[in-house]
Amino acid sequence: xxxxFVGMGFSEEVVAKAIQENGxxxxxxxxxxxxxxxxxxxxxxxxxxxxxxFVGMGFSVDMVAKAIQENGxENTDSILETLLTYSALxxxxxxxxxxxxxxxxxxxxxxxxxxxxxxxxxxxEEITNPDPxxxxxxxxxxxMGYSVQEASIAMERCGPNTSIAELxxxxxxxxxxxxxxxxxxxxxxxPRPKPSNGYHKHKKRRMLDYEKPPIDEPxxxxxxxIGFGVPSNPDVIVHRxxxxxxxxxxYFYYENVALAPKGVWDTxxxxxxxxxxxxxxxxxxxxxxxxxxxxxxLPIKNRHHLVPLPPQNIYEALPLSRKWWPSWDTRSHLNCLxxxxxxxxxxxRIRKALEECDGEPEPPHHVQKFVMDxxxxxxxxxxxRNKLAPLxxxxxxxxxxFPKNHTRGGGISRTDxxxxxxxxxxxxxxxxHLSVLKEMYPDGINVLSLFSGIGGAEVALHRxxxxxxxxxxxxxxxxxxxxxxxxxxxxxxxGTLIDFADVQQLDANRIEQMINxxxxxxxxxxxxxxxxxxxxxRHSRDGLEGKESxxxxxxxxxxxxxxxxxxxx
DNA sequence: AGAAAGATGAGGTCGCTT
DNA sequence: AAGCGACCTCATCTTTCT
Numbered sequence: 001x002x003x004x005f006v007g008m009g010f011s012e013e014v015v016a017k018a019i020q021e022n023g024x025x026x027x028x029x030x031x032x033x034x035x036x037x038x039x040x041x042x043x044x045x046x047x048x049x050x051x052x053x054f055v056g057m058g059f060s061v062d063m064v065a066k067a068i069q070e071n072g073x074e075n076t077d078s079i080l081e082t083l084l085t086y087s088a089l090x091x092x093x094x095x096x097x098x099x100x101x102x103x104x105x106x107x108x109x110x111x112x113x114x115x116x117x118x119x120x121x122x123x124x125e126e127i128t129n130p131d132p133x134x135x136x137x138x139x140x141x142x143x144m145g146y147s148v149q150e151a152s153i154a155m156e157r158c159g160p161n162t163s164i165a166e167l168x169x170x171x172x173x174x175x176x177x178x179x180x181x182x183x184x185x186x187x188x189x190x191p192r193p194k195p196s197n198g199y200h201k202h203k204k205r206r207m208l209d210y211e212k213p214p215i216d217e218p219x220x221x222x223x224x225x226i227g228f229g230v231p232s233n234p235d236v237i238v239h240r241x242x243x244x245x246x247x248x249x250x251y252f253y254y255e256n257v258a259l260a261p262k263g264v265w266d267t268x269x270x271x272x273x274x275x276x277x278x279x280x281x282x283x284x285x286x287x288x289x290x291x292x293x294x295x296x297x298l299p300i301k302n303r304h305h306l307v308p309l310p311p312q313n314i315y316e317a318l319p320l321s322r323k324w325w326p327s328w329d330t331r332s333h334l335n336c337l338x339x340x341x342x343x344x345x346x347x348x349r350i351r352k353a354l355e356e357c358d359g360e361p362e363p364p365h366h367v368q369k370f371v372m373d374x375x376x377x378x379x380x381x382x383x384x385r386n387k388l389a390p391l392x393x394x395x396x397x398x399x400x401x402f403p404k405n406h407t408r409g410g411g412i413s414r415t416d417x418x419x420x421x422x423x424x425x426x427x428x429x430x431x432x433h434l435s436v437l438k439e440m441y442p443d444g445i446n447v448l449s450l451f452s453g454i455g456g457a458e459v460a461l462h463r464x465x466x467x468x469x470x471x472x473x474x475x476x477x478x479x480x481x482x483x484x485x486x487x488x489x490x491x492x493x494x495g496t497l498i499d500f501a502d503v504q505q506l507d508a509n510r511i512e513q514m515i516n517x518x519x520x521x522x523x524x525x526x527x528x529x530x531x532x533x534x535x536x537x538r539h540s541r542d543g544l545e546g547k548e549s550x551x552x553x554x555x556x557x558x559x560x561x562x563x564x565x566x567x568x569x
Numbered sequence: 570a571g572a573a574a575g576a577t578g579a580g581g582t583c584g585c586t587t
Numbered sequence: 588a589a590g591c592g593a594c595c596t597c598a599t600c601t602t603t604c605t
Contacts, residue, residue, distance in 0.1 A: 221582080259581065259596060290597080336596060343574050376595080415572060423597050453597095527597085535596030538578055 219265045219277065221258055225291055227278035231305040231432065238301050246273035246297045250448075250520065250566055252559050253298065253433065253457075255425065255527035256552070257534050258291040261543045264533060265293055268544070271556045273297075278433070282426035286310045287317035288334040288379075288399045290426045292527075299436045306431045306463050310401060314381070317399060324382035328368050334379045334391075337399060338536060339422030341390035342378035350374055354386040393417040400456075401427025401463075403487075407454055410486060412479045420480055425456030425527065427463065437466050437523065444469040444495070446518045448562065450503060450526030450555055451475060455484035457525045462491060470518045474500045474526075503554040511561050520566045524559045528552040 229236040254272060258265075258279050265277055272295045282290035285305070311317035313332045315325075350371055357363045363371070371388075374380065380388040391399070393414060397406050400421060407417045434457075437445060444467030449457050452473040461468055471488075475481050481499050488497045498514075500506065515521065531537055532546025544552055 223583085255597095257597060261580075289595090291595090292597085338597060340598070345574070373594095413572060419597095421597090425597095530597050531599085534598060535578095535580065537596090537598040539599045541579075541598085 218262070219269065221279050221291075225258065225279050225281040226284060227280040227294070228300045229303070230280065230284040231309075232284060234303070235301075240276070240300065242297055243274045246275045248297045249522055250559075250562055251296070251298055251437070251523045253294065253296040253430075253523065253525040254555060255292055255294050255430070257530045258293045259535055260293075260530075260533040261541065264544050268293075268552060269295060271553075272559075280429055282429045283333045285428040285432065286399055286401065286426060287313050288337050288426075290336055290429070292426075292429070294430075294433060296433060298433060299440075300433075302436065302439075303432055304435045306401070306428050306435075306460075310398075310428050318381055318395065321382045324384055324387070326362065326382070328362055329372065329375065329382070331375070334381075334399070335376055337379065337391070337396055337422055339419045341418055342374070342380060346374065346378065347380065347388050347390070350380075350388050351386050358386070393421065396421045399426075400424055401429075401431070402454070402456075402459060406459075406487060407483055410479070410482050412483070416479060420454050420477070420483070423530075424453050425460065427456055427460045430456060431460035431464050434460055434466070434523075434525075435464055437461070438464055441466065441522060443467065445522035446470045446520065447472070448521045448524045448558070449473045450524070450558060451528050451551070452484060452499075452526070453477075453480050455480075455487055458484060459487070462493075468493060468495045470496045470498070470514075472498045472500070472514060472521075474503050474506065476501055503551060503558065506558050508561055511558065512565055515562065515565050515569070520569065521562055524562055526555055528555050 226233055226236060228240070229238075252272070254268070256268070258281075269275060269277055275295050275297055277293040277295045278300075279291070279293045282288065282292070287310075314334060315322050315332075353367055353370060354363060357367055362368070375388065379391060381391060383389045393407065394404060396418065397404060402421075402424075407420055412420070445461075446469050447457070447461070449455075449471060452458070452475045455473070458468065458471060458473070473481070473484055475484070478501070481501070485497065485499065528551045529548035532540055532542045532549035533544070534541070540546060542549070544550060
């Protein structure tokens, strides 16, 4: 147990303390305590900053001042411990539900929250079961700048025959109640060292009658998965209110797979200052699906897409395949581009199965079914009579919005090209979200790019015409770093590219150094490893605590360091 | 030794019927 | 409510080939 956390870079002493405080079972809590510790030990120079820091964690000013007085300014460790002790004492009488948040098991977490929301059956069914009247109201509320969720809740609570005016009144009341709740949370003593101010809020029973439920219900994926809007359907939501702690600068942008195990996005959102994820499927941007969640604090008004617009469906992307495409293959978009491709043996088996029934006008149903299943599983495309093939690396590059040959050459194997591409951003999608930066920063930006991979973020910014003054890029793979470096030089970038291999190299000192040198970062962007979250992983889909996917916490650690240091300056 | 091929489901969501 | 089928998923490990 201790080794596990020490292996993550925490000191043995701190880990032992955290385990003692939280109990051995509660790895979730231990980890959060450790992260808070590492964030808090990042050198607060003045006393007031120190106080601010702990107050930012949710402890009262009085309590923090007292704890500092008792322990001295240097020993943030024991200050935190004292604060926790205070909280525990104040908390014990309330005997709140400690249980569920102590589990790192997504199942338990999920089932508890499911039970919670079952008490009143709010779901987002307005969208899936379209009722014309409901739909219309939803649209007008959305066009007024309210979130779909807010609008749905309001309509659910107020009933079907409520006027728009009454609905907006309801939403305003709910928003104010929520703000008051957050304010209250700031003033009151906090029970636990939570990384943000989210989790305990819905446990409080001081709510108004109509406002019971779903402020913190588990995050659900939207259908259709268009986030706050996509080019073909922009401005679905033009206004959102970010938690105060989330406001930029620096702006941040975090990405991962949408279909992660239950509870993962709740945790991610909770760590990233309670910002609601934007779930978007890249099939609204290009010819391939890519369901991803993005947590960011960027403005969402007046976004624009990249030009030229990439091919929007398979036919546009692969015009040559049209000639061979049978009518019974009704795909208009490819499925998610992954890291592995089908073998030649498989496409040969399919060819033979098709040739068996060559005389007939079209293959029998069971053959069609077999072929289509394999086509969807492996993203096969028609390249000849009875001939299916996996996508070429060039085609994957194009579909993901990278320049041709971006990953080609320099000693990378074909297999590794697929792997690097499969782990990358869809450039047009990300660029759409980042496009607001162009007007905000006409002189360019400083970028901290974590888990850069083949440089999806950098390519997106470049194609948007956002000048990059300094880019600090971190990726564990040498071939990936070479790809980014080579692209950087070939595109005649005027700025400076600095790369690191490991996020562990970015400690407080190094970050402070760079912030001083550059005058701060304007954007902290990255998608941490998904392999322990992704559905394709049969072997180690361990969730956010998995070996690689737990690097998310390094994204948070580094972002939080940057935020704190920039706030200080 | 490195690259490619082959084998390996679980865990969701959604829409429909019973 | 409950059950069923259809569908989808930024992958890993072992074996085979070059």
